[in-house]
Amino acid sequence: MKLKTLKIQNFRAYQEETEISFDNMTGLIGRNDVGKTSILDALGIFFGHKLCKYEPTDKCVYSNENDDVIITCEFEELPSQIVIDATSITSLQAEYLLTEEGTLSLSRVFNKGKGTGAYVANCIHPTAKNAKGILLKKNDELKAIAQSLQVEANDNRSNVSLREVIYQSVGDLKLKPQAVSLSKEDGKAILEQIQNHLPHFALFRADRPSTDEEAEVQDPMKVAISQAIEDIAPQLEEVKNQVRDRALAVANSTLSHLSDLDPELAMSLTPDFKADPKWEGIFKLSLSGDDNIPINKRGSGVRRLVLISFFKAEAERIKREYQDRGVIYAIEEPETSQHPDKQKLLVEAFSDMAEKDGCQIVITTHVPALAEQLPVESIRHIFRNQAGEIEVNSNRDDVFKLIARDLGVLPDSRAQVIVCVEGPNDIAFFRNLSSILISEGYVAPDFDNDPRIVLLPLGGDTLRDWVNGHYLKNIGKPEVHIYDRDDKNPPKYQPTCDAVNARADGSIAFITSKREAENYLHPDAISEALNIQVVVTDDCDVPTIVGAALGVNDRTAKRKLNRIAVKKMTKERLDERDPNGEILGWLNEIVRRCS
Known part of the structure; x- marks a missing residue:
């Protein structure tokens, strides 16, 4: 099961119902004390995490005495069946416990802000006579309804079988949106089975002593x-x-x-x-360094890195033990006590984790250096509007502008040439390959250290890329565009390429002669890096071939090729795969445009 949305109402500062959507990677961004931690705590309370206990004081101080505190999670990628017992196999759809969109929406309701929190399913459920509320009826009551309808189940001992024939007999169930209690009888039994399929929620807090x-x-x-x-x-x-x-x-x-x-x-x-x-x-x-200094005597940044690693190890162990469940890793302020270089590595590590099947990453931050590295589609901006109410927005240009202004994410005004590629994997390819050429004494653009060169994915992959893209498109600097040919004829980006080359501002565009960047990698580099043997041609689908060899999806294979395999390239291997010097020509055009 995968978390799709969270709704919270009357919980701490969230008086009005507030919805937050979740992807594989989700970054909760906002100023201090705006409500980021409350979102993680709400998730922890819903999933029953040991560090998150609901208390009556968690009820919003502005809510009315009779108002309930409601925490709602919506899930997709649901189990195909629910096994109540050996003779009772059903499904969420057959029990009419799904929303109109086919998702599962569960609320944990604290009546008047008190109690332990009862679970209800928000679903399109029967309201017709004899069908309403039968999920909570006992076996004798169901048999009585079936008898009154003059129908007989295959197994009168099975509530599932009895409900099935009752639904069929009633015909028009008059389905309507309802909050169905899961507190007793088969409702409770189904809830117990649902909970066995819920993702494991692993929480790592920021305010902790960080010792072993x-x-x-x-x-x-x-x-x-x-x-x-x-x-x-x-x-x-x-x-x-x-x-x-x-x-x-x-x-x-x-x-x-x-x-x-x-x-x-x-x-x-x-x-x-x-x-x-x-x-x-x-x-x-315990852990000690080479100098026998225990971990709890090391610097706070080192301790926290070790703890995050332990945290990941424990969560992955749980995922191995419960392979049919997903894992939600919630990390509060991972940048705490970390050097900017380590912050970048953390984001890359979280991105890799988010690509694993069944893994979702949720992080909170208010630090520009980390926020600017997050993919824009993952960002959820939390702020107070003019009325003082908390809002959560995402994926809108005005939201990104507001984040950049709030956190101080600024464009790089030193840029002299803008290199436009299709996505983050292309950025990794050119950064790593150029670094190798420089280390071997060849002239190549230094994408990592030269502020005159901005390497920009056209989709605005990170917040920093989005800010730079919106700033740089109006400053009149020359651009170098590099697009994949792919397997289309004519190439998908041919019109864009022609338009760039038609400019009179020094811009230039190229389309790869091979299928895509990965086709320029030498098979020996792939073999050394990933311990597999593959044949690379000009037109084959390298990520698919490598993914099949590694047993991972194409997206993960593409990341490994551009972040790991490319580092095993050399000038000699590049010449063998690119005898016409195509890539060197692109790099030379970039260097030539640096003033």
Whole structure:
């Protein structure tokens, strides 16, 4: 199951119902104390996370006394069936528990802001006589309804079978939007099964001491110890028996000597082991550096990086154990105590995680250096409007302008030439390849360090790219466009390429002679980087071929090719794959336009 949206109402600062949509990667951006943490806490409360306990004080102070606190999560990619018991297999659709769009919307309702929070399904549900509310009826009640309708189920012991024939007999169920309680009978049983399919919610907070004694560290360490103990269980059993035998021998010898002094007392005592040893509690695993400095004595940035790594390891372990469930990784302010270089690596790591099946990443931040690296489609801007109410907006130009203004994300005014490519994978390709050429002594644009060159994906992949794109398109600087030919004839971008080349401002555009950038990679570079053997031609679909060899989707394969395999390229390998010097020609045109 995959989280699609969250709605919160009367929860802390969110009085009016507020909806937040979620993608594989979602960045909650806003100023301090605007409500980012409350969104993560609302998710934690819904999923029953141990760090998120609902308290009556969480009710919005501006709500009325009788108002409920409601936290609603909507899910897609639902299980095809729900197994209530061995003889009762049904589905959310068959029980009319889905929305009009075919999603599952569950609310956790705290009545008047109190209680433990009852679950209800917001769905298109029957309202017709004999069909209304039958999900909450007992078997005897369902049999009575079926008898009154003069229908008989295949199995009268099965509530699922009885509901099915009742629905069929009623005919027009008069389906209407309803909030269906899941508090008893089969409603409760279905809820329990739904909860077994819900994503695992893993939360990493910002305000924590960050030592190796924390649960996020100790839990995976305990798992490592438990697995090690399980692997050597026979040897430990032998040790336990040896200890038992020797201890009993000492005890029996003691009793023998005691019988010389007090036979009656000795007869009343019997050697007995009360419990087996708890091996897990005997061993303790921690981390120390080469200089034997423990992790809790290291800098806060190092500690936090280690903790995030432990956090990921534990969440991935849970995902392995519950393979039919997804995982939502919620990380609050991951940039805390991190150097900007590490912030960039964190965003890249989160992006890689978000591409895994069943993984969703949610991060919060108010730091420009991290916010500007987030994909624009992932950004959710949280702010207070003029009326003082919290709003959450996304994917609108005015929203991106507001974020850039609020956080201080500024365009690079030093640009002299703008290099336009199709997307982030092309950016990685050219950055890595150019860096290799420079390291071998060749003249090439330094995309990483030369402020005169701006490498821009045309889709505005990150907030920084979006800001630069909107600023640079009006400053009259020459542009170098590079497009993939793909497998279309004529190429998809031929009209765009012709239009750029028709300008009189020094701009120039190219279309690859090969299918796409990945076709310029040498197969030896791919083999060394990814440990696979592939044949690369000018026209083959390299990401698909590599994805099949690695057992990953095309998108993940494309990222690996452009971020890992390209780093194994050399000038010699480039010459072999590009004997006409096509790529070198593009790079030379970029360098020539730097003033």
